[in-house]
Amino acid sequence: MPSKVTPTNLSPVVSIMAWLLMVISALAVFTRVGIKYVISRQLSLDDGLILVSLLFCILQSVCVANEASNGFGMQRSLIPDSHLEPLLKSNYAADMLYICSITFAKLSTLAFITFLMQRTRKIEWGIIGITVIWAITAEFAVAFQCHLPQPWDWLEGRCFDRNAWWNYFDISNLFLELIIIIFPSLLMLQTQMHWKKKVIVLTCFLTRLAVIISIVIGLVYRDRVSTEADPTLAPWSVAVCMQITQCADIVVACVPQLKPFLKGLESSGLRLYKLQGENSIRAGYYQSHGSRGKSVGQELSGLRGVSNQTTVTAHSPGWQDQWNDGQSHTSQSHIIRETREWVVEEEPVRTDDSLASSTS
CATH class of the missing domain: 1.20.1070 (Rhopdopsin 7-helix transmembrane proteins)
Known part of the structure; x- marks a missing residue:
């Protein structure tokens, strides 16, 4: 042709x-x-x-x-x-x-x-x-x-x-x-x-x-x-x-x-890693094998009639901090606040096959 x-x-x-x-x-x-x-x-x-x-x-x-x-x-x-x-x-x-x-x-x-x-x-x-x-x-x-x-x-x-x-x-x-x-x-x-x-x-x-x-x-x-x-x-x-x-x-x-998008998501309070005990398709997203960092999170559910949920995350330095280029404004420095009542149940990490629980 x-x-x-x-x-x-x-x-x-x-x-x-x-x-x-x-x-x-x-x-x-x-x-x-x-x-x-x-x-x-x-x-x-x-x-x-x-x-x-x-x-x-x-x-x-x-x-x-x-x-x-x-x-x-x-x-x-x-x-x-x-x-x-x-x-x-x-x-x-x-x-x-x-x-x-x-x-x-x-x-x-x-x-x-x-x-x-x-x-x-x-x-x-x-x-x-x-x-x-x-x-x-x-x-x-x-x-x-x-x-x-x-x-x-x-x-x-x-x-x-x-x-x-x-x-x-x-x-x-x-x-x-x-x-x-x-x-x-x-x-x-x-x-x-x-x-x-x-x-x-x-x-x-x-x-x-x-x-x-x-x-x-x-x-x-x-x-x-x-x-x-x-x-x-x-x-x-x-x-x-x-x-x-x-x-x-x-x-x-x-x-x-892309990196800017991921940094924006971290600062918005949306998590990019696995909650302990989570087995859904969200589990393990951006979870680094062999990383020294460790992330533990808890989901807080609202009272009856409240549809929103808030995720509270405790974080120690790990691979995710690499996205921050050494800046002081990390995802943990952005706090989302709402005037609302919550019922919170906290479960510490299981260690030595024993579980210590406290309710607040």
Whole structure:
């Protein structure tokens, strides 16, 4: 196939963008996982999910490059008939892998948020459930977009309105992104912490606006494509927008692992390590093996009718202090105060198989 970019052949652009954005996604994920492993010597659920997302991203990018090499992005009259079936099958697989990739990227972010926000577990699991159902229904829709036995043949086969369906998919994806942005941001706005730290944390959540912007641009180009006559040349811009959205979804899922964000979370009172005796998915997050530091925490529950909880943590120097660059303002110097009554039960650490308890 011709490799020169012309007004009637934009397939090289599609191929180059697919490979470039795949490399950016891979660098973001490996940087995140590498930093995490250096710090804690272990990975958690959200890291596993983002690695699965990257795997689907790589497979999807290979499919996009293959469909471009078979003529996607070229004028229909210039594509040999022998290249049409590989083009359509690659496009079919790329669409399904795209849904998987962005879904696991979202689930990685939601897993991290679920770890942090220990007081609203039902809301978090509700968002996760909506995301999973949304992805499964989307996969079924793409899988059966055209009549069997050739569900991938959207050139000659009988299919539903693909433009209308993808518009629905992108709009629902946009609303999911808004929920993932708004939910943790509202919690951080209610947290008593220095405004500079709060801005840093909120900025990391607001980086997901990049995904929303790419979705909106894709919707604009898809609307233009619906009026174009050439079915293989016109959609090239939509394909590039989908690659950008996929890359953005993966990259912004890695942003919360950056040092400024973690320091902001520590100062907000949210814990980044395991409470004694805790066995949930939050356990062991950023827990360093062989560290000399030791963290012991207790959760305080409010009286009847009070939904909030406060976490009180006692800390001795350990690996977490490395994030503070020797500064005197550590996570323990920020105290959240509320005028409220609490019932507190304190259990000291078990030593020598005996437990001393006191109630205050």
